[in-house]
Amino acid sequence: MSLVTTTEMFKKAYDGGYAVGAFNVNNMEIVQGITEAAGELKSPVILQVSKGARAYANHTYLVKLVEAAVIENPEIPIALHLDHGDTFELCKSCIDGGFTSVMIDASSKSFEDNIALTKQVVEYAHANGVVVEAELGTLAGIEDEVVVEAGHESYTRPEEVEEFVDKTGCDSLAIAIGTSHGAYKFTPDQCTRNADGILVPPPLRFDVLEECIKRLPGFPIVLHGSSSVPQEFVKMVNEHGGQMPDAVGIPEEQLRQAAKLAVCKINIDSDIRLAMTGNIRKYFDEHPDHFDPRQYLKPARQAVKDMVAHKIKYVLGSDGKA
Numbered sequence: 001m002s003l004v005t006t007t008e009m010f011k012k013a014y015d016g017g018y019a020v021g022a023f024n025v026n027n028m029e030i031v032q033g034i035t036e037a038a039g040e041l042k043s044p045v046i047l048q049v050s051k052g053a054r055a056y057a058n059h060t061y062l063v064k065l066v067e068a069a070v071i072e073n074p075e076i077p078i079a080l081h082l083d084h085g086d087t088f089e090l091c092k093s094c095i096d097g098g099f100t101s102v103m104i105d106a107s108s109k110s111f112e113d114n115i116a117l118t119k120q121v122v123e124y125a126h127a128n129g130v131v132v133e134a135e136l137g138t139l140a141g142i143e144d145e146v147v148v149e150a151g152h153e154s155y156t157r158p159e160e161v162e163e164f165v166d167k168t169g170c171d172s173l174a175i176a177i178g179t180s181h182g183a184y185k186f187t188p189d190q191c192t193r194n195a196d197g198i199l200v201p202p203p204l205r206f207d208v209l210e211e212c213i214k215r216l217p218g219f220p221i222v223l224h225g226s227s228s229v230p231q232e233f234v235k236m237v238n239e240h241g242g243q244m245p246d247a248v249g250i251p252e253e254q255l256r257q258a259a260k261l262a263v264c265k266i267n268i269d270s271d272i273r274l275a276m277t278g279n280i281r282k283y284f285d286e287h288p289d290h291f292d293p294r295q296y297l298k299p300a301r302q303a304v305k306d307m308v309a310h311k312i313k314y315v316l317g318s319d320g321k322a
């Protein structure tokens with residue numbers, strides 16, 4: 001199988017009550033960990049590349065790594081997606097350079113400007129067989145180089161979604177219902193604490209999601225900022241010299257519930273970072289004399305694989321859906 005768009009993936013996910021995981025890739029070990037898990041579990045998967053990933057690893061290296069993963073995992077559909085494209089030129093460069101899907105994130109612009117830029121990208125993308133994700137509403141946290149502070153995010157306004165999709169022709173829509181980017185999704189004062197002192201975040205706004213679904217029947221919805229920030233990895237980081245106090249994410253049960261509805265794509269990056277960093281810190285602590293990068297990157301890659309397998313089985317529900 002060669003790289004695919006997300007059209008078929010999303011249709012099956014919508015009808016089947018599951019979501020496809022979109023995992024950020026920045027190097028070979030991450031690509032391998034994700035696709036080995038998806039391959040073994042016969043799950044479709046989206047590999048997504050941010051502007052920052054392109055700046056770090058280079059467009060061609062990332063495309064070639066993903067092409068290698070496609071060759072190694074011929075039985076599963078894999079899409080290559082631009083995450084948070086912020087200009088027409090960046091989207092065009094990825095469309096021309098082998099991506100099968102792009103996101104144009106003009107969510108920080110006015111409604112009219114968001115429509116105009118998204119439409120421009122859709123026209124070019126569709127003429128080249130590529131699909132487009134757009135965004136309405138803003139998430140707290142870091143959207144590539146745009147930092148939205150907690151308290152300045154805004155939920156998607158359901159009354160805007162039909163006009164937006166009609167006028168832009170986008171293929172999927174990211175909405176803001178209370179998820180946010182990074183490992184510190186909520187400040188401690190936005191949360192309560194459970195009996196063990198662990199932060200419990202406010203629930204996602206399922207009322208907003210359901211209103212969007214009502215207005216866009218059959219249309220694939222995307223959730224960004226969907227890492228759960230597993231406390232076992234926060235603990236691992238903190239026990240081995242790291243400092244990540246009060247890191248908190250989105251509870252997995254809520255994501256599972258969203259995946260059963262119209263949410264067809266769930267974005268996860270921070271959990272991969274945490275799993276790798278926790279394991280590398282632990283390895284360094286336990287093997288202060290080792291200096292061969294393969295020695296510590298091997299458990300880091302395995303941790304990515306285990307993390308992605310867990311998401312596929314218990315959060316996304318996409319196992320066996322390839």
Ligand code: G3H
Nearest residue numbers: 050052053143144181269
């Ligand atoms: O939503 C942002 C993703 O986690 C990508 O992050 O821009 O640091 O690569 P990045």
Ligand code: 13P
Nearest residue numbers: 182224225226227269270
């Ligand atoms: P997290 O920071 O929650 O992993 O979100 C990633 C994301 O939305 C990438 O676009």
Ligand code: ZN
Nearest residue numbers: 181224225267
């Ligand atoms: Zn995002």
